[in-house]
Amino acid sequence: MKFSIGGKDMDQIQQLADYIDHSHSIVATTGAGISVAGGGVTYGQMFFSSRGGLRRSGNDYSSFLPTYLENMFSYQPSFAHYALADLEAEGKMTGIITTNVDCMHTIAGSRNVAEIQGSLQVNCCCKCGRHYDGYEIWKQEELPKCESCGGEILPWPLYSHISVWDADVRKARKWISQADLILVIGTRGNYGDVYWDYRKRDATIVQINPGHTGFDQIADLNIRKGSDDVFKKVKELRN
Numbered sequence: 001m002k003f004s005i006g007g008k009d010m011d012q013i014q015q016l017a018d019y020i021d022h023s024h025s026i027v028a029t030t031g032a033g034i035s036v037a038g039g040g041v042t043y044g045q046m047f048f049s050s051r052g053g054l055r056r057s058g059n060d061y062s063s064f065l066p067t068y069l070e071n072m073f074s075y076q077p078s079f080a081h082y083a084l085a086d087l088e089a090e091g092k093m094t095g096i097i098t099t100n101v102d103c104m105h106t107i108a109g110s111r112n113v114a115e116i117q118g119s120l121q122v123n124c125c126c127k128c129g130r131h132y133d134g135y136e137i138w139k140q141e142e143l144p145k146c147e148s149c150g151g152e153i154l155p156w157p158l159y160s161h162i163s164v165w166d167a168d169v170r171k172a173r174k175w176i177s178q179a180d181l182i183l184v185i186g187t188r189g190n191y192g193d194v195y196w197d198y199r200k201r202d203a204t205i206v207q208i209n210p211g212h213t214g215f216d217q218i219a220d221l222n223i224r225k226g227s228d229d230v231f232k233k234v235k236e237l238r239n
Contacts, residue, residue: 009224012223013223013230013233013237014237016206016208016223016230016234017234017237019204019206020087020181020234020238021238023181024180025094025179025180025181026087026092026093026094026180026181026182026183027093027094027095027096027097027175027176027178027179027181027182028093028095028096028097028182028184029096029097029098029176029182029183029184029187029190030096030098030099030100030105030185030186030187031099031100031185031186031188031189032100032186032187033185033186033187033209033210033226034078034080034104034185034186034227035081035102035104035186036186076107077105077107078104078227078228079227079228079231079232080185080227080230081105081107081108081110082108082109083231083234083235084108084110085105085108085109085110088110088111088112089109093110093112094178094179095112095113095114095171095172096110096112096113097114097116097172097175097176097195098113098114098115098116099116099189099191101117101118101119101155101156103115103121103135106135112171114169114171114175114195115168116164116165116168116169116191116195117157117165118155118156118160118163118164118168119135119155119157119165120135120138120155121133122155122156122165123144123154123155124154125148125149125152125153125154126152126154126159127146127149127150127152128146128148128149130146130148132144132146132153137153138155164194169195172198173195176199176203177198177199177200178200179199179200180200180202180203180204181204181206182199182203182204182206183206183208184208184213184215184219185208185227186208186227187209188215189214190215204220204221205218205219205221206221206223207219207221207223208223208225208227208230209224210224210225210226211224
């Protein structure tokens with residue numbers, strides 16, 4: 001499909017490109033929208049679906065997790081994932097704060113990622129507590145078992161019942177307190193006292209989301225387009 005954008009949208013994207021060029025510390029906060037653009041099904045969609053098969057009160061994940069993983073590893077990071085990684089390589093992006101657990105920012109090449117709800121990179125044996133870090137453990141035909149005791153290995157969002165990952169919350173708070181430009185991409189919630197309330201009050205906020213969210217009233221710029229389309233045009237303008 002040919003990429004085309006113009007008028008008011010073009011003016012807004014030019015403004016975003018200018019913000020990026022003049023910024024010294026960018027932080028992106030991302031949600032499901034950035035991954036859906038790459039063709040994936042979000043963890044939330046799977047978790048709360050009637051077909052998910054997971055009961056939050058227990059560890060019955062034998063039908064839920066394989067389906068989720070099959071979907072996760074069948075798609076690649078979106079253009080926007082790669083664009084944020086490029087900004088980090090350029091020295092513009094201080095860090096990415098995400099509620100996504102799919103590891104796509106890491107796969108795209110970003111190194112400074114705060115996965116505040118944990119991810120498939122943070123895993124633990126539900127029997128003996130041994131940790132297994134890295135998403136590669138899930139790239140196999142069978143669900144992994146603990147090498148020490150044979151117990152089931154669960155990713156953090158499952159064994160914590162979607163609690164926050166404190167180590168990454170601390171990183172998120174530090175990064176957002178230093179940012180002069182905050183990009184809000186494909187997310188609806190700001191997780192107030194988790195990290196958002198720690199932002200610099202004079203930071204410029206740009207929201208990229210086709211729909212309306214709770215960020216509408218506080219963003220300095222609202223771009224009502226998908227993140228892939230926006231970053232494709234930003235790349236053209238900055239080259």
